Amino acid sequence: MMPPRPNRPVYLDNQATTRCDPRVLAAMLPYFSEEYGNPASAEHVMGRSAEKAVEEARSHIAALLGADVREIVLTSGATESNNIAIKGAARFARSVGNERRRVVTVATEHKCVLESVADLAAEGFEPVFLPVGADGLLDPDVLRAALAEPTLLVSVMAVNNETGVIQDIAAHAAVAKEAGALFHSDLAQATGKIPLDLTGWKVDLASVSGHKLYGPKGVGALFVRRRPRVRISPLFSGGGQERGLRAGTLPTPLIVGLGEACRLAAAEVADEAVRIAGLRASLLDLLRAAIPGVVLNGSTNARIAGNLNLTFPAATAAELMARAPDLCVSTGSACSSAEVEPSYVLKALGLSDEAASRTLRMGIGRFTSAADIEYAAAALAAAHAGAPAEA
Numbered sequence: 541m542m543p544p545r546p547n548r549p550v551y552l553d554n555q556a557t558t559r560c561d562p563r564v565l566a567a568m569l570p571y572f573s574e575e576y577g578n579p580a581s582a583e584h585v586m587g588r589s590a591e592k593a594v595e596e597a598r599s600h601i602a603a604l605l606g607a608d609v610r611e612i613v614l615t616s617g618a619t620e621s622n623n624i625a626i627k628g629a630a631r632f633a634r635s636v637g638n639e640r641r642r643v644v645t646v647a648t649e650h651k652c653v654l655e656s657v658a659d660l661a662a663e664g665f666e667p668v669f670l671p672v673g674a675d676g677l678l679d680p681d682v683l684r685a686a687l688a689e690p691t692l693l694v695s696v697m698a699v700n701n702e703t704g705v706i707q708d709i710a711a712h713a714a715v716a717k718e719a720g721a722l723f724h725s726d727l728a729q730a731t732g733k734i735p736l737d738l739t740g741w742k743v744d745l746a747s748v749s750g751h752k753l754y755g756p757k758g759v760g761a762l763f764v765r766r767r768p769r770v771r772i773s774p775l776f777s778g779g780g781q782e783r784g785l786r787a788g789t790l791p792t793p794l795i796v797g798l799g800e801a802c803r804l805a806a807a808e809v810a811d812e813a814v815r816i817a818g819l820r821a822s823l824l825d826l827l828r829a830a831i832p833g834v835v836l837n838g839s840t841n842a843r844i845a846g847n848l849n850l851t852f853p854a855a856t857a858a859e860l861m862a863r864a865p866d867l868c869v870s871t872g873s874a875c876s877s878a879e880v881e882p883s884y885v886l887k888a889l890g891l892s893d894e895a896a897s898r899t900l901r902m903g904i905g906r907f908t909s910a911a912d913i914e915y916a917a918a919a920l921a922a923a924h925a926g927a928p929a930e931a
Contacts, residue, residue: 543915543918543919543922545866546866546915549866549867549868550866550867550868550912550915550916550919551868551905551907551908551912552867552868552869552902552903552904552908552912552916553868553869553870553901553902553903554846554903554904554905554906554908555701555702555704555729555752555846555847555870555901555903556870556903557751557752557757558751558752558753558754558755558905558906559754559905559906559907560751560754560755560756560797561754561755561800561801561804561906563800563804564754564755564756564797564800564801564804565797567796567797567799567800568756568793568794568796568797568800569793571590571593571792571793571796572793575589575590575593575792576590576792577589577590577792578590578789578790578792579591579593579594579790579792580779580781580789580790590792593792593795593796594614594790594792594795594796595609596799597795597796597798597799597800597802598612598614598795598799599799600799600800600802600803600806601748601761601798601799601802603802603803603806604731604732604736604802604803604805604806605727605731605736605738605746605748605763606736606737606738606739606740606741607738607739607763608739608766610766611738611763611764611765611766612761612762612763613761613762613763613764613782613783613785613786614759614760614761614782614786614790614795615759615760615761615762615782615786616758616759616760617749617750617751617757617758617759617760618650618652618726618727618728618747618748618749618752618760619652619749620760620762620786621747621748621749621760621761621762622650622652622653622656622695622724622726622747623652623656623775624762624772624774624775624785624786625695625724625745625746625747625762625764625772626643626653626656626657626660626693626695626724627656627659627660627773627775628772628773628774628775628785629692629693629722629724629744629745629770629771629772630643630660630663630665630692630693631663631772631773632771632772632773633692634663634664635773636771638692639690640690640691640692640721641664641665641666641692642665642666642668642689642690642691642692643657643660643665643666643667643668643691643692643693643694643695644668644670644683644686644687644691644693644694644695644721645657645667645668645669645670645694645695645696646669646670646672646678646695646696646697646707647669647670647671647672647884647888648672648676648697648700648702648703648884648885648888648889649695649696649697649726650697650701650726650728653695653697653726654669657669657695665692668686668691670682670683670686671888672888672889673889674889674890675705675838675839675842675889676700676703676705676837676838676839676885676888676889677705677707677708677839677842678696678707678712680708680711680712680715683696683712683715683716684715684718684719687715687716687718687719687721690719690720691716691719691720691721692721692722693721693722693723693724694712694715694716694721694722694723694724695723695724695725695726696709696712696723696724696725697725697726697727697728697729697730698725698726698727698729698730698734698736699727699728699729699730699733699734699844700729700838700885701728701729701885702849702883702885702886702901703837703838703839703843703847703849703885703886703889703901704729704838704843704844704846704847704848704849704903705838705839705842705843706730706734706839706842706843706844707842708842709725709741709743710737710740710741710742713725713741713742713743714742717742722744722745722770723742723743723744723745724743724744724745724746724747725743725745725746725747726746726747727746727747727748728747728748728749728752728760729752729844730844731748731749731752731753731802731805732752732753732754732801732802732805732809733753733809733813733844733845733846734809734813734844735809738763738765743763743765744764744765744770745762745763745764745765745770745772746762746763747760747761747762747763748760748761748762748763748798750794750797750798750801753801753802753805754801754804754805754905754906755794755797755798755800755801755802756793756794756797756798758791758794759791759794759795759797759798760798761798762785762786764785772785774786774787812906813844813845814845816845816846816904816905816906816908817845817846819846819904819908819910819913820845820846820847820848820904822910822913823848823902823904823913823916823917824836824848824850826913826914826917826918826921827850827917827920827921830917830918830920830921830924831852831853831920831921831924832853833852833853834850834851834852834853835850835851835853836848836849836850837849837850837851837886837889837891837899838889845904846903846904846905846908847901847902847903847904848901848902848903848904849886849899849900849901849902850899850900850902851891851895851896851898851899852898852899852900852924853898853924854898854924855898855923855924855926856897856898857871857897857898857899857900858871858897859923860900860920860923860924861900863922863923863926863927863928864919864920864922864923866919867915867916867919867920869900869901869902869916870900870901871883871899871900871901882896882897883896883899886899900920902916
């Protein structure tokens, strides 16, 4: 029998998006209705006030990333940042006569990275997609072997959006630098979840998304190293904002929200990770006890605190979600949720199409409670046993 329906849906899809923290919302609100100046209008007081708020937010972003404030370019999100980083680096290098054309990434990257790299083939570049092990990790020796040929750029995400697996970015960046290649990392799932040190890690370019760390949707950032200086070409032309790399009027309220989300994460990430890891352990224990044969996908140790990617022994993911409509979980990337094809990330880990079809991703976050975990376990156990959804 299904457990009693909760008063509101139980949300365990925090890799897809997170609730905007009420403290973030409170920080943003004045910039919609009271402090509404354009931060580029430096000739008057309201413009300067907005500019000051933007720069304060930029400082919070830089602090969380372990970067210089002058290395932060504000964008609409990680998808745009990834496109600017990958295509911009390649096009600039070509424009100055750099003969390197090889661009290396990993088979389990987010679609926007895979597609950005693939798109460069039409411009004369050579895309290379590296495999991962059954644990979802990239072997540094595999990367090193790929870089035996002159390579322009390497892109490796810090945390996978489906499995939560954490790559060793410092090690991979070091391998890339030894080969004379630029190194980019998609930090969308890592920012606010694990400690970051882009300066110490020798990363050249990195991408951030606001809505993955309890900030608003529609805003993000791109880290562009200053020393040694990394040069990239902008994707479109405009008024020269953000050092000419990302033209367009800055959305002050969203930027303030991203800055506040980063400030909160810097202060709370350590304690938050401990609490979330405890909830994850409880959920996994409850599910294993109720459903023998549940399999955890990806590295057990090298993963963020809030992620569970589980293959169930009998029922498909679609059946489980249909039988537990008040539980918000997913079959993988939210960007690809409309596709009927099995997850390419899970296939890269060695899962069959059939096993991938029995797999759910669960993301535990800041606003997940112990009661949510108990409901989720009971709902999934009942759903796996074939209990129909309540009317």
